[in-house]
Amino acid sequence: MTAHRLSADGDPDRAPAAEPAPAAGPRIAPTGRVTTGFVRYLLKHVSGAAVSLLLVLFSSFFIFRLIGGDPIDQLTRERPVSPEQRAAMRAELGLDQPMWNQFYDYIAGTLTGDLGTSFQFRRPISELIIERFPATLLLSGTGVVLAVLLGFWVGSRAGWKQGSRFDRGQVGAGLLLYSAPTFWLGMIAILVFSRYLGLFPVNGMRSPSTPDDLLSQTIDIGHHLVLPVLTYTAVVYAGYLMVMRSSILDEVGADYLTTARAKGLRDDAVRRRHAVPNALLPTITMVFLAIGNIVNGAIITEAVFSWPGLGSLFVSSIFYPDRPVLQALFVLFSGSTIVAVLCAEILYWFIDPRIRRS
Numbered sequence: 001m002t003a004h005r006l007s008a009d010g011d012p013d014r015a016p017a018a019e020p021a022p023a024a025g026p027r028i029a030p031t032g033r034v035t036t037g038f039v040r041y042l043l044k045h046v047s048g049a050a051v052s053l054l055l056v057l058f059s060s061f062f063i064f065r066l067i068g069g070d071p072i073d074q075l076t077r078e079r080p081v082s083p084e085q086r087a088a089m090r091a092e093l094g095l096d097q098p099m100w101n102q103f104y105d106y107i108a109g110t111l112t113g114d115l116g117t118s119f120q121f122r123r124p125i126s127e128l129i130i131e132r133f134p135a136t137l138l139l140s141g142t143g144v145v146l147a148v149l150l151g152f153w154v155g156s157r158a159g160w161k162q163g164s165r166f167d168r169g170q171v172g173a174g175l176l177l178y179s180a181p182t183f184w185l186g187m188i189a190i191l192v193f194s195r196y197l198g199l200f201p202v203n204g205m206r207s208p209s210t211p212d213d214l215l216s217q218t219i220d221i222g223h224h225l226v227l228p229v230l231t232y233t234a235v236v237y238a239g240y241l242m243v244m245r246s247s248i249l250d251e252v253g254a255d256y257l258t259t260a261r262a263k264g265l266r267d268d269a270v271r272r273r274h275a276v277p278n279a280l281l282p283t284i285t286m287v288f289l290a291i292g293n294i295v296n297g298a299i300i301t302e303a304v305f306s307w308p309g310l311g312s313l314f315v316s317s318i319f320y321p322d323r324p325v326l327q328a329l330f331v332l333f334s335g336s337t338i339v340a341v342l343c344a345e346i347l348y349w350f351i352d353p354r355i356r357r358s
Contacts, residue, residue, distance in 0.1 A: 049339070061106050063330070071095065136310045156271065159279075171241070205307060293336075
């Protein structure tokens with residue numbers, strides 16, 4: 001017996017048509033799920049960065065207490081003072097308080113933006129940092145930009161031509177410069193380009209005899225900047241070269257590059273348009289660390305060339321010793337690196353789908 005499907009009025013010849021199946025399409029994750037995942041991811045890394053910053057605060061207070069010497073002895077080494085005057089100076093600087101009271105004042109002041117007063121300069125530390133930060137930003141910022149651009153460009157070409165003469169030469173030269181001490185390279189640069197050739201100034205940021213107009217001052221600062229920037233760039237660029245070279249080597253045998261070549265693209269175009277953009281993803285952390293190191297990356301370079309930035313301030317504070325300045329700069333240097341890594345972790349969420357699926 002054959003079964004018939006009936007329509008609404010009972011006519012078997014007018015059976016209703018089957019409902020169409022829903023069209024297949026891409027599966028889109030619910031917005032609420034993505035938002036919740038990002039919030040959880042953000043809280044995880046922000047809390048980790050906060051813990052790291054607190055550990056930096058705690059350690060900076062106790063580490064620099066290990067440096068020998070009484071600050072009062074440094075302040076009074078040029079003129080003798082009576083015991084009463086010494087006691088008054090200790091009370092003025094808060095050194096007569098118990099250790100835990102000093103620790104509480106230090107934490108409370110740092111969290112509220114009061115970094116204290118320098119023993120050496122007898123000025124607020126925040127003023128010293130604001131005054132010297134532009135010089136550090138100019139030197140380290142220029143050096144980081146040059147190191148990143150040069151390292152990524154050379155690294156991409158070296159990895160693309162693995163085993164070639166260019167690859168061996170650039171990797172060898174980069175590793176040689178990377179392993180050389182910064183102060184040694186700085187001294188060699190001073191001897192060759194300043195002492196023997198007389199092309200660049202030895203130290204400082206400005207010449208006293210330079211006219212006060214903007215153009216003359218800019219040219220003079222740029223003239224003083226050349227040797228420190230070249231020294232700093234030569235030391236750090238090899239790290240970016242090796243990371244970029246390794247990333248390119250991971251992409252060389254990928255199928256999408258074979259497809260791009262099959263379309264008729266030149267080898268150089270395949271490298272620039274396809275391999276390099278994908279190889280840049282693993283280097284994001286390096287780039288953000290470079291940004292964080294703009295503040296603290298040129299301490300030795302500044303000391304060698306007497307560049308009036310935060311690095312030279314840090315070195316002079318070690319020899320004084322100036323505990324409040326050391327504490328403040330240590331927190332600033334460490335905090336900039338922690339924040340840079342946090343920014344890199346947040347950016348990974350948006351550019352790496354594997355993190356969003358985890």
